[in-house]
Amino acid sequence: MPHDLTSLDHLDQEQLWDARAAASYDTPGTGMEAPDVLGPTVDRLADLAGDGRVLELAVGTGRVGIPLARRGISVTGIEISRHMIARLREKVSDADLPVVQGDMASTRVPGEFSLVYLVYNTIGNLLTQDAQVECFRNAAAHLRPGGRFVIELWVPQLQQGAPGVPALVGAVEDGYLLVDTLDTATQRLMSHHVRFGEGxxxxxxxxxxxxxxxxxxxxxxxxxxxxxxxxxxxxxxAPFTSESGSHVSVYRTASDV
Incomplete structure (x- = not known):
C-alpha cells in the first residue's frame, strides 16, 4: 500500500478540519453552495422531515443546516471540529441552530428526531467499517419510530482504474485537480487536492x-x-442505475403502527 494512504491516520478529524479548512470551506453561490446543488438538497430534506425535529451529523459550517432551519424546521447539529462550529456561529446563533461538539459515530443528543441526515460523502471520513457501522447505530438511536436516516455518497468508480494503477483522477477543473490514491484491500483512499495559484x-x-x-x-x-x-x-x-456516480439513500426505522 502506498505510504501516503496511512500518513494522515494519526490525525483525528478535528485536526484535519482545522481553522484553515473551516475558513475555506464555504463557497457562497458556487460549488456545493450553488443554487442548483443546494436547493434540491434542502427541498428533499424538508419534505422528508415533515413537522418533526431534524439532526444533521457533521453539520460543518451550516451549508445545509442553516437554510433548512430558515424554513422553520427545528435543526440540531453534531460536529467534531470546533473550528467549523466557530464558522457556523458567525452566521447563526445557538438558539437558531444548536450544535453539540462530538463524533458523529457516538455523540448523543437528547430527544427523538424524525430525520437524521449525513450529506456529501461525509460517512467516508470514518476510516473503518466498525466506525461506519456505529454511525448507523447512532443515527438509529436518535430516530423516533418510523424515522428516516438519509445518506448522500459517491459510488466508487474502480472500473476506471487500469490493473496496477494505484490512483484515479477525480476532478479536473480550472485551477483545481483531484487525484485519489487507493487500496482496494482496505477500501481506503487518500484524496490529493491540488489548487493552482499564480504562475x-x-x-x-x-x-x-x-x-x-x-x-x-x-x-x-x-x-x-x-x-x-x-x-x-x-x-x-433521478433513477439510480449502474452508471450512477452517486446516490441519495433513505433508510427507515420500523414503525409502531
Missing part, C-alpha cells in the same frame, strides 16, 4: 477516506435496525 505556484491538501459500496451501506442499516426505503441518483430523484 507555477500550487498548494496540496490531503484527506483520508474509506469508500463504501451501496450494498454495504444497506447491511449496515440492517445491523442498526433500519431498512432501505429508497435510493436515487441525486436529490431530484
Amino acid at each position: 507555477r505556484s500550487a498548494t496540496v491538501g490531503r484527506s483520508p477516506h474509506r469508500y463504501v459500496w451501496p450494498s454495504e451501506l444497506d447491511l449496515m442499516a440492517r445491523l442498526a435496525g433500519m431498512a432501505l426505503e429508497s435510493r436515487d441518483a441525486d436529490w431530484r430523484g
